[in-house]
Amino acid sequence: MAQEIVEAPLAGKIIRVHVKPGDKVSEGDLLCTIESLKMENSILAPISGAIKEVRIAPGQAIKAGEGMITIES
Amino acid sequence: MSEWQAYPGGVYKKKEALYRELQQERERILKMGDSQILEKRKKSGQLNARERLAYLFDGGDYTEIGMHIKHRTVHFGLDRVSIPAEGVITAFGRVNGRWVVAFSEDYSAMAGTFGEYHGFKEAYAIQFAMEKGLPVIGMNDSAGARLQEGIDTLEAYGRLFRVQTLASGVIPQIALLLGPCLGGQAYHPIMQDFLIQARDTGFLGIAGPAFVKTQIGEEISLEELCGWKAHAVKAGQTHLVAKDDRDAIDRAKELLALLPSNNRERPPRHQTADSAERVAPELDEIVPDEPFKPFDMKRVIRAIVDDGYFFETMEHHAKNVITGFARFGGRPVGIWANQPMWAGGVIDTHAADKGARFIRFCDLFHIPVVTLVDCGGYMIGSQQEWAGILRHGAKLLFAWANATVPLISVIIRKSYAGAHYGMLDKSIGADFVFAWPTARITIVGADTAASVIFAREIKEAQTPEEVKAKRIQEFSELYENPYRAAERGCVDEIIMPHDTRKYINRALDLLENKFVTPGTCPWKVWKKYANINL
Numbered sequence: 001m002a003q004e005i006v007e008a009p010l011a012g013k014i015i016r017v018h019v020k021p022g023d024k025v026s027e028g029d030l031l032c033t034i035e036s037l038k039m040e041n042s043i044l045a046p047i048s049g050a051i052k053e054v055r056i057a058p059g060q061a062i063k064a065g066e067g068m069i070t071i072e073s
Numbered sequence: 074m075s076e077w078q079a080y081p082g083g084v085y086k087k088k089e090a091l092y093r094e095l096q097q098e099r100e101r102i103l104k105m106g107d108s109q110i111l112e113k114r115k116k117s118g119q120l121n122a123r124e125r126l127a128y129l130f131d132g133g134d135y136t137e138i139g140m141h142i143k144h145r146t147v148h149f150g151l152d153r154v155s156i157p158a159e160g161v162i163t164a165f166g167r168v169n170g171r172w173v174v175a176f177s178e179d180y181s182a183m184a185g186t187f188g189e190y191h192g193f194k195e196a197y198a199i200q201f202a203m204e205k206g207l208p209v210i211g212m213n214d215s216a217g218a219r220l221q222e223g224i225d226t227l228e229a230y231g232r233l234f235r236v237q238t239l240a241s242g243v244i245p246q247i248a249l250l251l252g253p254c255l256g257g258q259a260y261h262p263i264m265q266d267f268l269i270q271a272r273d274t275g276f277l278g279i280a281g282p283a284f285v286k287t288q289i290g291e292e293i294s295l296e297e298l299c300g301w302k303a304h305a306v307k308a309g310q311t312h313l314v315a316k317d318d319r320d321a322i323d324r325a326k327e328l329l330a331l332l333p334s335n336n337r338e339r340p341p342r343h344q345t346a347d348s349a350e351r352v353a354p355e356l357d358e359i360v361p362d363e364p365f366k367p368f369d370m371k372r373v374i375r376a377i378v379d380d381g382y383f384f385e386t387m388e389h390h391a392k393n394v395i396t397g398f399a400r401f402g403g404r405p406v407g408i409w410a411n412q413p414m415w416a417g418g419v420i421d422t423h424a425a426d427k428g429a430r431f432i433r434f435c436d437l438f439h440i441p442v443v444t445l446v447d448c449g450g451y452m453i454g455s456q457q458e459w460a461g462i463l464r465h466g467a468k469l470l471f472a473w474a475n476a477t478v479p480l481i482s483v484i485i486r487k488s489y490a491g492a493h494y495g496m497l498d499k500s501i502g503a504d505f506v507f508a509w510p511t512a513r514i515t516i517v518g519a520d521t522a523a524s525v526i527f528a529r530e531i532k533e534a535q536t537p538e539e540v541k542a543k544r545i546q547e548f549s550e551l552y553e554n555p556y557r558a559a560e561r562g563c564v565d566e567i568i569m570p571h572d573t574r575k576y577i578n579r580a581l582d583l584l585e586n587k588f589v590t591p592g593t594c595p596w597k598v599w600k601k602y603a604n605i606n607l
Contacts, residue, residue: 009392009393009415009416010393010416010417010419010421010452011452011454011456011457035365036416036417036419037417037419037449037450037452037453038364038365038449038518038520039365039367039413039417039418039419039449040365040366040367041367041415041416041417042367042414063456064421064456064457065456
């Protein structure tokens with residue numbers, strides 16, 4: 001089983017989380033939204049699979065490279 | 074000995090014997106090295122060094138140079154070792170009708186190891202290509218330095234690096250990573266213009282896993298340390314990832330078709346049926362009304378270039394920005410754009426490096442650059458500050474200010490702060506700047522500006538939020554548009570999105586004979602070159 005940890009591409013604030021552990025996602029599905037420099041950044045699933053772990057919550061600040069969501073395929 | 078004929082006072086061989094000798098010698102070299110390695114490679118679907126050259130050159134036909142070159146080492150029994158073609162085949166031939174020089178490392182011949190004369194062959198191929206004004210393609214597949222040759226190997230690397238550097242900017246240099254390329258073997262591809270890495274077989278690294286483990290105790294697989302993800306995604310060193318050997322060579326050919334053979338030529342112009350004045354109505358709908366919502370810049374690129382063709386480079390690295398080649402009116406053009414879909418299209422250290430080297434490559438080879446702008450600025454915060462965003466960001470400014478090729482900027486949405494120059498504007502060197510009506514060209518966003526300019530007023534107001542909102546709107550109305558920039562001549566024309574292709578093509582036609590003497594500056598002061606932030 002392959003695991004992929006989705007990392008934040010840039011620093012900012014989590015404004016929405018669209019998935020919870022156990023959810024099935026397809027590649028390209030919206031996982032969460034990060035607000036940074038007044039822009040909304042949609043974070044999409046890099047692979048299809050099941051959400052194993054969600055380490056973020058709305059309102060939380062995040063750094064670039066920080067792991068946010070784990071997908072298991 | 075029976076071949077020798079005696080005559081009074083000497084011996085000689087008959088011509089047929091001499092011809093037979095040449096035939097045998099050729100057959101021995103063409104058979105290449107270790108048959109087991111050749112067989113193993115074949116089974117795994119890889120091409121061998123000669124098959125790669127045959128696949129590269131038109132009709133599989135190439136002329137080899139230096140076939141008989143041989144090392145002169147006697148230590149460690151090497152005097153008894155024969156290495157066909159010295160582990161690297163150098164050749165010239167035609168690629169889609171145009172002359173190209175190539176060298177192909179042969180893993181079957183003493184694992185393609187790099188020694189004095191192996192290095193000589195590669196350096197000579199590059200020098201030859203430079204002098205004749207031909208692109209060079211290196212096919213890399215070698216176990217590394219030939220340690221038995223000691224200082225001779227060490228010096229040979231230096232001579233190769235020097236000639237590559239001297240050829241840089243004279244001829245395009247493309248490296249294909251088709252096998253292991255570790256240590257010194259990684260350095261000569263990295264100094265070339267474009268790296269194409271075979272997904273499952275190409276490995277690049279300053280040191281392989283075994284060396285890393287003994288020297289610093291880190292345990293990591295070859296794949297993770299040196300595979301395509303390490304370089305195409307993380308490090309930003311591989312420009313294109315290929316499925317296999319054939320795909321890597323095909324990509325190199327496609328790239329060559331976009332480039333001139335040397336810095337004295339212009340890139341080849343193609344015939345296209347795509348009208349230069351074609352309108353693209355779909356672009357009028359592409360920018361969302363809400364300024365915080367992203368859109369896909371690749372859709373904009375495909376809509377404006379000839380036939381929707383876009384050859385993207387470094388697709389997987391710093392995805393917040395886009396680099397690649399396309400054609401306008403049949404002419405190759407470099408595209409430098411933000412991608413609002415990834416990290417808001419912001420310029421961070423990786424993005425700045427990706428862009429600056431691309432722009433400088435285009436400038437060296439007479440390829441005009443078109444930029445598509447939607448950028449809120451350079452990335453801020455401790456991570457980027459400490460990573461040196463200032464000096465990385467400065468590379469873009471150096472690249473633009475030094476560039477002599479036609480430069481056209483299309484401002485689609487935000488052009489704020491440092492991004493205004495980093496993405497190309499008039500003050501840093503653009504020939505033309507066009508803006509869509511959705512453009513917001515100003516020093517910072519309205520909320521940031523209002524909260525600084527009116528800080529005191531907002532703080533002391535009875536209804537701070539109301540005052541702040543009013544001031545934001547005021548600033549936005551005044552500055553978050555293309556008109557203030559157009560009033561100062563910083564934007565040449567505000568255009569409807571659907572007319573973008575037409576304006577770019579007209580500008581490129583007009584700039585066809587733009588000529589700036591490189592290395593000169595308007596103040597006529599002599600210099601070697603600018604001290605770009607590295």
